[in-house]
Amino acid sequence: MMNKSFIATVGGAAAVIMSITGAASGCDAGAENSAAATSCRSSKGLGLSGVQKDNARTIVDTARSMGMGRRGAEVGVMAALQESSLRHDSAPGDGGIAYGLFQMHAGSYWGSVSAVTEPSTAAERFFKELRKVKGWKNMSRNDAAQSVEKSGHPFAYASRESLAKKIVAWAWC
Structure with a gap:
């Protein structure tokens, strides 16, 4: 002993x-x-502005703190890349009713405009919803993002996967 x-x-x-x-x-x-x-x-080669890097770090840090792992972080970054190019102050989408990093519809489900345009709150709400998706860890990252976002362009997230993986590799450390 x-x-x-x-x-x-x-x-x-x-x-x-x-x-x-x-x-x-x-x-x-x-x-x-x-x-x-x-x-x-180094974030060299990612092609991100300072604001985009800050938002990416917020998404990754939120994923980590919520126990979503790197895969979850990649799903979140993919969604935010597609929905807002990682800009929380992007113009409202979907006819002026979707806001923030994840282009969430403000209202009773996602919360107020101020909540969904605040990066850490938006990321937390995205990951809470992702956590509810049965089997999200075993589906493609595109399908996991789509399960939360419910986009009219259900395959759009896949084109962001490679960059999202690089961003998460950088921001995870």
Whole structure:
């Protein structure tokens, strides 16, 4: 049987190693010289403005805090890319009744215009709805986004998947 001081020492060393390598933040510690590690450090090549980066981070941080994982974050970023190009102040869509990152219809279901245009609130509401979709983790990301958004263009999200994965890889770290 191991003594408690040995376990504490090993645990403490693991925490130091995780901190140094980035494993504690969710980065791939074994990818120090890979593209994945680079994506954790640089947003170069994503083609996003500062506002778009901030909104992407908000979506990813919300997904993480709600336990939706990277796949959930990718679904959320895909939806926001398609619906608003990651701009929470984009012009109202759907005949002037849809607002914010996810172009949510303001009203009793999604909430007030001010709620759906506030990025963290909109992301939280998107993920709460995604969580209700039975089997969303096993369906395509496009279909998961469509299950929440209920768009008149049900396959539009798929074209955003590649960029969404790159954005999440960058913002997750």
